[in-house]
Amino acid sequence: MVTDSLGKVRRLGKRLERGGEGEIFALQDRQDVIVKWYYPEVLKKRGDELHRKVEAMRELRDAQMTRDVCWPLIRVFDDQHRWIGFAMYRAQGVKMGFLAHALLYQRYFPGLDRSRVVGYLIRFIEIVQQLHRAGVCIGDYNLNNVFCMPSTQQVTLIDCDSYQLRVGGTFYPCPVGSPDMTPKEHQGVAFRNIVRTSQSEAFSLAIVLFKCLMLGRHPYDIVGGDDPVRNLRRGNFAYGEGGRDVPEGAWYDLWRELPEGIRDMFVTTFTSGANVPRHRATLPQWHAALTEYRQQLESGECSRRLIGPGSSKKSQVLHAR
Ligand SMILES: Nc1ncnc2c1ncn2[C@@H]1O[C@H](COP(=O)(O)OP(=O)(O)O)[C@@H](O)[C@H]1O
Ligand SMILES: [Mg+2]
Structure with a gap:
């Protein structure tokens, strides 16, 4: 269970992938959106730096970037309101x-x-x-x-x-x-x-x-x-x-x-x-x-x-x- 930037509770679906820095989860009620949840050790080591960068990216986003590029769209927090990653569109193909x-x-x-x-x-x-x-x-x-x-x-x-x-x-x-x-x-x-x-x-x-x-x-x-x-x-x-x-x-x-x-x-x-x-x-x-x-x-x-x-x-x- 995670919350998005509006404080809305979102239920994670199954884990889709494990990357070098984090895991990719499906969302239960949105087929087209996925969540990247950074590993705890990554968050501990450079969580603040990552958070700042992802926020800067969100500022830069424009309409095209969100579709041709799976740009960070929504901040995601764990059940203790700590930032753990972001949601983005799921790439097809x-x-x-x-x-x-x-x-x-x-x-x-x-x-x-x-x-x-x-x-x-x-x-x-x-x-x-x-x-x-x-x-x-x-x-x-x-x-x-x-x-x-x-x-x-x-x-x-x-x-x-x-x-x-x-x-x-x-x-x-x-x-x-x-x-x-x-x-x-x-x-x-x-x-x-x-x-x-x-x-x-x-x-x-x-x-x-x-x-x-x-x-x-x-x-x-x-x-x-x-x-x-x-x-x-x-x-x-x-x-x-x-x-x-x-x-x-x-x-x-x-x-x-x-x-x-x-x-x-x-x-x-x-x-x-x-x-x-x-x-x-x-x-x-x-x-x-x-x-x-x-x-x-x-x-x-x-x-x-x-x-x-x-x-x-x-x-x-x-x-x-
Ligand atoms: N937006 C996305 N749409 C579809 N698959 C994705 C998306 N983001 C990540 N994945 C899948 O998850 C894997 C790991 O994600 P990635 O962001 O590359 O992790 P890391 O940078 O931590 O290695 C990718 O190789 C890909 O298979
Ligand atoms: Mg990467």
Whole structure:
């Protein structure tokens, strides 16, 4: 049992998920709303800081944020009137991690083709641009925090309480992240001490785009047997100039089927852009390039088929041009 900001008692339904910082509960009388209840140890350690940040977020909210992004909407208190978290809309759809997956995408996104993948990515970029206009950075890019509706082009973001924001002169950092999604200039610094910029966001976003278009491959995996983070720091992008280390077969085909302009943007972003942030393709550039690509896919100028290493030989033969 919890109470909301108006003092109304709400009955929690079953626990849906356990996250790193708290648990997600259904509400008994509202299907479309869920509650994030921070773990007691998290509340004890940084409950005040979290509470202030979530309040600042609530101040910033606008109509669009509440739907495209599962923004904190309502404060929630326990039976002793202590703040324990917030309520938000429940995202619909399937995690983008299942779309960017050579074997799973067919099960979770039946009939998925390039045109739909590009549609989700365009929508994702638009939502991030909308956040940037409000002074918010995602910071911790993670494909599991992006929900895509298999039947439509709808995209919804979750886990917003980690976003970086500025409200009323106060800076709230994004205290989490993962090294393989973090640009070089922010490597080796505690996440909570990083100030994310449009250029650092553009780098992490490009990794998301690459993973989706390449069915799960990381731009910096496998080169010369080094791990992705080491390659990232060196700008060691296998698909770059000369394509020295591009994996053969289905992966290579996936890469070659991308329009040259998009391949060039990846090469620049992941090679010289790894070291020089201003060399990275920007969000408006990605948006324009993907919009053009979608038109080419729809007009038949580019092939919509998605053939990853998970596709059977037989279907590859059947779809061959
Ligand atoms: N608004 C939401 N809609 C649907 N599922 C959600 C939502 N928020 C969280 N979840 C689910 O709960 C999990 C944990 O939530 P999250 O906010 O990411 O927790 P943490 O940041 O503590 O790890 C998510 O991975 C997701 O599966
Ligand atoms: Mg989180």
